[in-house]
Amino acid sequence: MSLVRDDDTGLVLIEPDWPDCPANVRAYSSTRIGGVSLAPFGDADGTSGLNLADHVGDNINSVRMNRSCLSDFFPRDVTFLSQIHGTLAVDATDIREGSIVEADASFTNQPNVSCVVLTADCLPILLASTDGRCVAAVHAGWRGMAGGVIEATVQEMRRKGGREITAWLGPAIGANAFEVGIDVFDAFTQKMPQQRQNFKSQVRDGKYLADIYGLARTVLHSLAINRISGGEYCTFTELELFYSYRRDGLTGRMASWIWIE
Template identity: 35%
Template sequence: MTDLPVLTSRLLDVAGVRHAFFTRQGGVSTGIYEGLNVGEGSRDAPEAVTENRRRAAAHLGGDLVTAFQVHSARAVVAEGPWPGATPEADAVVSATPGVICGALAADCAPILMIDPRARVVAAAHAGWQGALTGVAEAAIVQMETLGARRDRIVAAVGPCIGAMSYEVGLEYRQRFVEVDAAYGAFFSAGAAADKRQFDLPAFVLSRLEAAGVGACEALGRDTCAEPDLFFSNRRAFKMGEPDYGRLLSGIVLI
């Protein structure tokens, strides 16, 4: 195992499993991607991204498997590295030791999950679209096909954009309350009358709880507000930068 600066969850600290919410520290990328950028979809030097992914995989001790993320509610099962084209999905599930289920994010919420008894793990990428349409629930359903039970599943929401950094318009809130009026509780007053602050991690936790997981928590770190530790799409946009790095969250059975 190669040591890198990472964050972890007490809920996922169980025997036979390794997990990590990686920061941007410890990588070889430079410039606006400085550090551990693992985003193959970024415009970073491909050889730097490859080395960063290798370092992350070495830290966890397995083969890193990530999907082509499209802000969907689709989850796929991985038994090893993809034999062909990378599937379009936003959650990767596995019951195979050595397969690192990975999720990339740069403000969206990464979710890591495990059923310790069934030995099934998952990593999901939940932006507002995926969270609203059910990416966490889709991952849970795929975990159940491998023998997991949702009341045994524990989940952790990693670093993502916090409510104080996530200003949205009223039309954004409308999308949520059209699905369920109760979702309006995750929006607070903004700096202007036509703005609201959206609490993404709290919303993701609420969806996990409603899905019936045994326990869940959020790490409470704001990617937009901590530039030394995290990449952030919104921060990059505010600073006029042309692109941004991607963070990795991963979990593996050992």
């Protein structure tokens, strides 16, 4: 785990342990630590929470201050997507400041333009072409992933010239905590039978345990993306570091973002 701690502000970020990431590409993922939000949007102690979502019921001024805390870790101001668990990937270069864009992924081949997604159990996926010419961020909840958000984003990256692509899987709910129903099992396995390996059947009420990291890896492998890092966290069980919607219900959101220097 590569944690970045700012002693002055108390901010704690994750810098991806990503050996295949090009030298000119930067990326981070936030934790719940280091902001001004209070419970239920605080840190594990109920204070100093770094909630970055303005749609979950937190005080809007707290969200603005939290986003401002990250200004040194973005190349310039960013506009967060309005995520809808869909499959649309948009060009981050075309997003105007302050606009509302309904999408679940963004990509760019321009320097100093951040691609960013918000999560609290769903899987953030950061993508970079190995030549450093194109990057993307994907909000991969189960609905979006089953629907094809990863494929749609990779297709757009390849249109932008990103041929050989590497991926980093950010903090998401772990394989021993993500309980799902037959609808989720069917959504993946009917489209891609090899996804069966990423489900463990449960006796209770016909439920399954799903490995969201494994589901994403299987999709990425099908797209000839084999350089994959990350996937070692569990937002549900790592209370000190992460918000979790499944665990807490009313809670904040973390961000994962990437850009070309």
